[in-house]
Amino acid sequence: MTLSHLAPLLGGMLIGTGAVLLLALSGRIAGVSGIVGGLYDSPKGDRAWRFAFLGGLWLGGLVLLTLAPELLPRTVPGGWPVALGAGLLVGVGTRAGNGCTSGHGVCGLGRRSRRSFAAVLVFMATGILTALFVRPWIGGAP
Template sequence: MPLDTITPFTPFASLAGGILLGLSAVMVMALFGRIAGISGITTGAVPGRRDDWPWRLAFVGGLVAAPLLVLIVTGQPLQQTVPGDLLAMAIAGLLVGFGTIIGSGCTSGHGVCGLARLSSRSLVAVLTFMVFAAVAVFVLRHLV
């Protein structure tokens, strides 16, 4: 495998991100009594759709603002490796969206919050995510 396809090892950035993610999950549960699942938060962030849309919209705004804050503080944009195939990305996005509907939640809702609550449904969901992610990586990197 070429070295430019290997994800760099970033333990401190990963630790900081994990701490912030965990803190936000605890804050959403403590302040609003809700699970910090991104699919559920974004679905309810539309004004008028739910009574609690303001905090949801603020949460989504924070997701958008965070990379901009990194750019301002460091002077460097976050590096992302996004495929150039827009059709494949659209299909993948639709599949993920469909998966969150049939799985009653997303990776953050089940993986971060559900596992922390020892939810057996979340454990099954996370195992399903991980198996299909491993299969997708294997197929895309070694067969396609």
């Protein structure tokens, strides 16, 4: 079994461990959209941990790029403009929906939140439908 086969498992374990540690050590939820949103509307004393968390996400990506670049995709289906547009839509949607996949999916489900369960069902259904209809349109595999 190669590293590329273990990468999703290891990544999931790291995300889960990070979410548990953030909750256990600070009582905060590791929802990325809430963390980013709080940079703008939280008191100044509440911003350092947010920058540290986001910096850790960037640092993790840089470590992966340095140590195992073969695990990262070489191309983006549809190109970078489509990826950036999709990212912006996801960001707007997470703020409108009061949470993102990390907040609801990882932390909310772990806390047995009914609201998070409903949100994850909507996220997954929307993602599946979007992939079925949009991916062939942008040139990806059906």
